[in-house]
Amino acid sequence: xxxxxxxxxxxxxxxxxxxxxxxxxxxxxxxxxxxxxxxxxxxxxxxxxxxxxxxxxxxxxxxxxxxxxxxxxxxxxxxxxxxxxxxxxxxxxxxxxxxxxxxxxxxxxxxxxxxxxxxxxxxxxxxxxxxxxxxxxxxxxxxxxxxxxxxxxxxxxxxxxxxxxxxxxxxxxxxxxxxxxxxxxxxxxxxxxxxxxxxxxxxxxxxxxxxxxxxxxxxxxxxxxxxxxxxxxxxxxxxxxxxxxxxxxxxxxxxxxxxxxxxxxxxxxxxxxxxxxxxxxxxxxxxxxxxxxx
Numbered sequence: 001x002x003x004x005x006x007x008x009x010x011x012x013x014x015x016x017x018x019x020x021x022x023x024x025x026x027x028x029x030x031x032x033x034x035x036x037x038x039x040x041x042x043x044x045x046x047x048x049x050x051x052x053x054x055x056x057x058x059x060x061x062x063x064x065x066x067x068x069x070x071x072x073x074x075x076x077x078x079x080x081x082x083x084x085x086x087x088x089x090x091x092x093x094x095x096x097x098x099x100x101x102x103x104x105x106x107x108x109x110x111x112x113x114x115x116x117x118x119x120x121x122x123x124x125x126x127x128x129x130x131x132x133x134x135x136x137x138x139x140x141x142x143x144x145x146x147x148x149x150x151x152x153x154x155x156x157x158x159x160x161x162x163x164x165x166x167x168x169x170x171x172x173x174x175x176x177x178x179x180x181x182x183x184x185x186x187x188x189x190x191x192x193x194x195x196x197x198x199x200x201x202x203x204x205x206x207x208x209x210x211x212x213x214x215x216x217x218x219x220x221x222x223x224x225x226x227x228x229x230x231x232x233x234x235x236x237x238x239x240x241x242x243x244x245x246x247x248x249x250x251x252x253x254x255x256x257x258x259x260x261x262x263x264x265x266x267x268x269x270x271x272x273x274x275x276x277x278x279x280x281x282x283x284x285x286x287x288x289x290x291x292x293x294x
Contacts (some may be wrong), residue, residue, distance in 0.1 A: 003228050007220040010280035017162060017277055024169025033172050036179030039126045040117075045084040046075070047102055047112035058082050061101050065094060089116045129183045133164070136190050144194075148201055151285045156197045159278035160190055160270075167266045181259035188263060193270030196237060197278045200230050204279065216287040223283050227275060238271035 036044065049058070055072045062068075067086055075081040090098065095114055102109055117125075137157055144153035164186055171178055203226040213219050245267060248260035 003224075005220075005224055006227050006276065007224045007280065007283055010276075010283065013276040013280055017273075020169075021162060021165055024165050024172075027169050028172045031172050031175065033168070034175045034177050036177045036182075039129070039178065042088060043086040043090045043114065043116040045082075045086070045098070045112050045114050047082045047084070047106075047109055048080055049082050049102065049106040049109045050080050053080070053082060053106070055082075057105065058084065061105050062086070062098070065097055065101060067094065067098070089118060090114070125180065129180070132183065132187060133190075136187060137161070140190075140194055144198070144201075147198075148205060151282050152201050152205075155278045155281035155285070156194055156201070158281060159197060159273045160193055162277060163189060163193055163266060163270045163273050166269050167262055170265055171262070176261070177258055179258060181256060182262050185259045185262035185266065189266030189270050192237075192241060192267055193274055196234055196271060197274040199233060200226060200274060200279050201282070203230050204282070219287055220283060223279055227279060231275070234271060234275060238267060241267050 047058075053074075055074075058072055062084065067088070067090065071085040073083045075083050098114070099111060102112055137160065140160070141153045141157050144156050167186065167189065168178075170176075171182070204223055207222050207226055211218070211222055213222065242264060245260050245264040248256060249264055252260055
């Protein structure tokens with residue numbers, strides 16, 4: 001049975017990838033990112049007040065304490081958790097009064113979880129998160145350039161950046177909160193995706209040792225064979241981790257829901273990108289060197 005020629009369809013994959021990337025950038029520019037308290041100064045209050053609560057009632061509790069412009073959303077399996085974001089950092093006195101007011105309004109409510117972040121801390125968090133992503137990318141480039149060659153390194157990193165862009169774009173499109181666990185999910189996605197990419201690249205490199213390539217067509221055949229030889233392993237890895245991430249998303253608590261969702265989306269996109277983008281970029285650049293040598 002003849003297998004689908006992935007490599008020779010790479011222009012279509014590049015086109016789809018470009019369209020998604022542009023759409024993602026537009027989504028981020030027009031809708032913006034829903035940054036959590038970790039990256040934006042202010043206070044986040046998470047109170048389990050009971051299902052069927054009214055946003056207006058919760059807002060009145062905050063307004064009576066002088067805490068204006070409260071952004072309120074529902075969370076929890078049955079919408080029993082009120083998540084309130086304030087642009088200001090509340091004082092210990094306000095925090096004590098808020099706990100009492102919520103308890104008076106909702107006698108069965110648990111003590112709310114209140115997290116406040118100073119502007120300086122928020123800026124520091126944002127800077128460290130950015131540097132973490134930059135350090136991971138640089139480390140991957142150096143490692144892959146030493147183990148393979150610079151074309152493999154650049155192909156792998158471009159593929160990873162596309163994965164990160166698409167995950168962030170999806171969160172921007174649906175206005176899902178981006179917090180520190182989200183950054184942890186992104187770094188985890190980077191690790192899994194580059195691992196899968198390296199397996200494919202390693203198979204290509206092994207075949208290149210014994211191949212005497214003279215034409216672009218021969219190179220494309222070699223890479224296509226490598227992709228199909230590693231396909232079962234790539235799919236099994238993705239499916240296994242997706243099951244774990246899906247279980248976390250469905251059964252995990254509210255604190256890790258965004259983390260598991262980002263992981264779930266990113267692992268699927270990352271696996272597809274390793275197969276359809278990373279190796280195809282390498283083929284395109286390597287084919288040019290064949291022409292030059294000829």
